[in-house]
Amino acid sequence: xxxxxxxxxxxxxxxxxxxxxxxxxxxxxxxxxxxxxxxxxxxxxxxxxxxxxxxxxxxxxxxxxxxxxxxxxxxxxxxxxxxxxxxxxxxxxxxxxxxxxxxxxxxxxxxxxxxxxxxxxxxxxxxxxxxxxxxxxxxxxxxxxxxxxxxxxxxxxxxxxxxxxxxxxxxxxxxxxxxxxxxxxxxxxxxxxxxxxxxxxxxxxxxxxxxxxxxxxxxxxxxxxxxxxxxxxxxxxxxxxxxxxxxxxxxxxxxxxxxxxxxxxxxxxxxxxxxxxxxxxxxxxxxxxxxxxxxxxxxxxxxxxxxxxxxxxxxxxxxxxxxxxxxxxxxxxxxxxxxxxxxxxxxxxxxxxxxxxxxxxxxxxxxxxxxxxxxxxxxxxxxxxxxxxxxxxxxxxxxxxxxxxxxxxxx
Amino acid sequence: xxxxxxxxxxxxxxxxxxxxxxxxxxxxxxxxxxxxxxxxxxxxxxxxxxxxxxxxxxxxxxxxxxxxxxxxxxxxxxxxxxxxxxxxxxxxxxxxxxxxxxxxxxxxxxxxxxxxxxxxxxxxxxxxxxxxxxxxxxxxxxxxxxxxxxxxxxxxxxxxxxxxxxxxxxxxxxxxxxxxxxxxxxxxxxxxxxx
Numbered sequence: 001x002x003x004x005x006x007x008x009x010x011x012x013x014x015x016x017x018x019x020x021x022x023x024x025x026x027x028x029x030x031x032x033x034x035x036x037x038x039x040x041x042x043x044x045x046x047x048x049x050x051x052x053x054x055x056x057x058x059x060x061x062x063x064x065x066x067x068x069x070x071x072x073x074x075x076x077x078x079x080x081x082x083x084x085x086x087x088x089x090x091x092x093x094x095x096x097x098x099x100x101x102x103x104x105x106x107x108x109x110x111x112x113x114x115x116x117x118x119x120x121x122x123x124x125x126x127x128x129x130x131x132x133x134x135x136x137x138x139x140x141x142x143x144x145x146x147x148x149x150x151x152x153x154x155x156x157x158x159x160x161x162x163x164x165x166x167x168x169x170x171x172x173x174x175x176x177x178x179x180x181x182x183x184x185x186x187x188x189x190x191x192x193x194x195x196x197x198x199x200x201x202x203x204x205x206x207x208x209x210x211x212x213x214x215x216x217x218x219x220x221x222x223x224x225x226x227x228x229x230x231x232x233x234x235x236x237x238x239x240x241x242x243x244x245x246x247x248x249x250x251x252x253x254x255x256x257x258x259x260x261x262x263x264x265x266x267x268x269x270x271x272x273x274x275x276x277x278x279x280x281x282x283x284x285x286x287x288x289x290x291x292x293x294x295x296x297x298x299x300x301x302x303x304x305x306x307x308x309x310x311x312x313x314x315x316x317x318x319x320x321x322x323x324x325x326x327x328x329x330x331x332x333x334x335x336x337x338x339x340x341x342x343x344x345x346x347x348x349x350x351x352x353x354x355x356x357x358x359x360x361x362x363x364x365x366x367x368x369x370x371x372x373x374x375x376x377x378x379x380x381x382x383x384x385x386x387x388x389x390x391x392x393x394x395x396x397x398x399x400x401x402x403x404x405x406x407x408x409x410x411x
Numbered sequence: 412x413x414x415x416x417x418x419x420x421x422x423x424x425x426x427x428x429x430x431x432x433x434x435x436x437x438x439x440x441x442x443x444x445x446x447x448x449x450x451x452x453x454x455x456x457x458x459x460x461x462x463x464x465x466x467x468x469x470x471x472x473x474x475x476x477x478x479x480x481x482x483x484x485x486x487x488x489x490x491x492x493x494x495x496x497x498x499x500x501x502x503x504x505x506x507x508x509x510x511x512x513x514x515x516x517x518x519x520x521x522x523x524x525x526x527x528x529x530x531x532x533x534x535x536x537x538x539x540x541x542x543x544x545x546x547x548x549x550x551x552x553x554x555x556x557x558x559x560x561x562x563x564x565x566x567x568x569x570x571x572x573x574x575x576x577x578x579x580x581x582x583x584x585x586x587x588x589x590x591x592x593x594x595x596x597x598x599x600x601x602x603x604x605x606x
Contacts, residue, residue, distance in 0.1 A: 208551045210558040219548050220560075232456040234448055248449065255560035257551060282562065290561050297446065298565055310449075310565060314572040321576040331508050338587050401452050 004202045010216040011259075030201070031221055038070075039200050040095050040103040042139060043077040046132035047120050047159045047168055048109025052150035053079050055186035058266065063070040072196060078122075082331045087127050096142050104194075104199060105143035110152035110159040111136060111174045116165030126267045134175060136354070140175045145199055147180045148172070149192055149244055155285045162289050162302060172211065181211040185282035208407065210285050212257065212267055221253035221279050224261040226271075249397075250295040252281030278309075413605045416590045418515050419518060419595040427476040434469045437464065437573055442571045466541055473534055490577055491528040495521035513588065526581060530574070 002010070013080055045053070057064050068074040074081075075095040081088055105264040109132070112120035117131035124130070140146050148171040151157030160168035172179045180199070182191050195213050205213040222228070228244035230236070237244045245251070256279055264271045272279055281291040290299050298310040332338035420428070441462040448455055481487040498521045504510040506522070514520075519527070540563050543550040550557040557563070585593050593600045 208549065208558065209553060209558065210553045214552070223548065232454065232503050234453055234455040234458075236448065250449075253560065254547075255564055257558075284559075285555075286559055290559070297567060299561060301565075310568060313570070317572060318576055321580060325580065328506070329583070329587070332587055335508055335511075337508075337511075341588060342590060 002201075007198070007202070015059040019334065037200070038073040039144075040073045040075050040099045041106060041196075042075055042092060042095055042103055042143075043080075043106040043108065044122060044132070044139065045078060046107060046109035046122065046136065046153070047083040047112045047166065048150065048152050050079060050108070051186035052108045052153075052184075052192070052379060053077070053186075054146055056189045059189050059193075067193065072200070073103075089123055092123075092139075093125075096139065100142045101144050101410065103143055104145045104147060104196065105139050105147070107136060107148045107171050108150055110168035111155045111171060112159075112166045113169055113174065114165065119166050137175060140171075140177060145169065145180060145204070146175065146198070147182060147195065148178065150184050150187045151183045151282055151287050153285070154183040156184060158288050161292075179211055180213065181288075183212060183217070183283040183285075184258070185280075185287065188216075188260075188263060190284050194383045212283070216259055216263075217257040217283060218258070219257065221256045221258050221260055221273075223252075224259065226261050226274055237276065237326065240278075243276060246273055246276070247279040248297070249278045250297050251278035252284070252294075254282040256284050257274070258283040265390070266386065285378055414602050415605050416600045417603055418597050418599055419592070419601050422478050422599065425596060427472060427479065430472050431469075431476065434465050434472060435578070437465045438469060439571055439575050439578070442567075443575065446568060446571075458489070463545065464570060466545070469534075470538055473538065477531075489524060489527050491521065491524040495524055519562065522584070523581075526577060530577070533570050533573060537567060540567045540570070 017268050042052070056067075059067070063252065064080075068080065076088065076092040078088070081091070083091060110132070111117075111133050113133060117133035120132040121129040122132045122135055148154045152159045152168070153171050155170040156168045156173075157170075159166065159172075160351075180195060184191060191213075194216060195205060198213065198215070207213060208214050208217060210217075222231070225231070227245050231247055231369070235244045235247055236248040238248065240246075240249060246253070251273065253273065260271045261273070261281070264274075278294065280294045281287050284291060287301070289302075294301055295313075296309065301310060302310045329338070332341075420470070442450070444458050445454070448458070470541075470562050480489060498516060501510070501514045502516070502520050502522050505513055542558050543563055544560070544567065547560065551560075576577060591601045
């Protein structure tokens with residue numbers, strides 16, 4: 001069995017053949033020898049096109065059958081299981097009861113939240129239809145790991161694109177527990193199998209801030225692009241199909257984290273840029289609204305239903321400013337202000353720091369007023385002192401009189 | 412009437428100002444070219460290198476510029492303060508030709524201070540944004556919004572556009588309304604009548 005270090009090296013380098021074909025025989029061997037546990041896996045599909053399951057089926061050697069039967073213990077997958085209706089639901093329920101906190105829950109498709117999820121019934125249990133959101137909450141509660149696969153399950157994806165009438169959301173937004181996001185539209189089979197391999201053998205992989213395994217999503221597409229040299233030399237394709245850099249055709253490689261250039265697709269046959277089509281940034285949390293239009297460099301801006309292209313908005317702002325300045329200049333010329341300013345603009349002016357100055361007369365008046373105020377205050381003070389003295393005299397007199405009276409009485 | 416020379420722009424301010432002007436001009440040009448490299452056949456690696464070198468120069472110059480205003484405690488002269496709100500109507504009345512006499516607000520008028528404050532805040536945002544885009548493979552690990560790279564690219568784009576349209580406004584108003592202050596940004600002094 002591969003050590004974790006060997007595994008990470010293998011993932012980071014990008015295999016010259018499919019990672020799946022390298023890992024699966026190893027996993028099968030390890031499972032057979034009892035070195036690893038065959039972990040039960042429940043794979044549910046919510047609001048989706050089944051693209052991630054189809055992508056996973058796109059493994060050449062060894063087959064998908066080997067993955068499902070020898071590597072993992074797949075208990076539920078509506079597309080791949082032979083059982084139907086009650087039997088399949090029983091298998092699902094048995095797994096939840098018998099393997100609590102042991103199974104891996106893989107989710108494909110976005111969580112439909114509008115109208116309590118009524119637009120997305122995924123199975124029938126005890127005679128009643130169950131919505132995707134209810135089943136997700138129920139299954140995620142008892143799962144050891146929750147692994148949304150594909151752009152829809154991770155951040156809503158195309159299902160959550162504007163105007164999003166079904167209220168589609170990513171899994172993490174709904175269940176509020178740690179997840180391991182494996183994005184992509186669809187997710188590459190290597191990313192899905194590689195993450196499962198890591199979970200089974202070494203536990204949770206190192207994740208970035210968007211909960212993506214860094215082994216697959218640690219660097220941008222642009223960093224390892226097979227046409228990077230064209231970009232550096234400024235040789236750009238003007239039309240899809242031209243063999244040069246796709247940057248001017250809105251390639252989102254510089255803002256997308258994925259290892260597509262080294263991993264490539266369809267068992268290492270090709271990848272979008274090598275097929276002379278720009279990267280659309282499907283592994284990004286901003287996909288697709290923040291990446292559209294696909295053939296434009298920057299995404300459109302949506303404000304209350306109105307859409308504006310950033311380039312056009314910038315041009316409008318530039319034109320608006322130019323018109324504003326032109327109008328002001330015309331006003332300056334018309335009023336003669338500009339001529340005055342330009343001819344005498346640098347000539348000496350009055351002091352910039354203006355100090356308040358008082359003319360002599362004003363100052364004299366102010367001093368007189370102050371003196372008068374002072375005299376008044378002095379008079380008031382003398383008057384108050386006089387009053388106080390009078391008061392004191394009266395009190396002394398009163399005391400004297402009271403003293404005499406009391407003396408007479410005692411005699 | 413006797414004249415006096417008054418120092419309006421000390422040497423450090425003049426150095427910082429013209430360095431900022433050169434750096435921002437280069438950054439705006441190279442930034443817009445990187446966004447749309449269609450009009451000249453320049454090797455993009457060269458343009459990007461110039462952009463990155465000037466970005467780091469900008470950070471250094473911006474830090475020192477801010478430090479200068481902080482230690483000299485002169486920042487109320489360049490930043491828009493609450494007291495400037497009351498002065499705005501007079502400035503607007505003059506700029507919209509409702510009043511003929513140019514009010515004397517001292518070193519900078521409230522409109523200029525408003526623009527400088529906007530530039531200062533925008534520069535802070537763009538420095539952070541630019542660093543994230545430069546260290547793109549590290550930034551995604553720090554916290555979630557930094558993984559939204561296309562949004563960050565959009566912010567830096569509109570920041571550049573704001574600089575591209577506000578710098579001509581700044582130059583136009585400075586040159587047409589008070590050439591003496593433009594002269595002071597070169598020599599440091601203005602000539603004025605003694606009070």
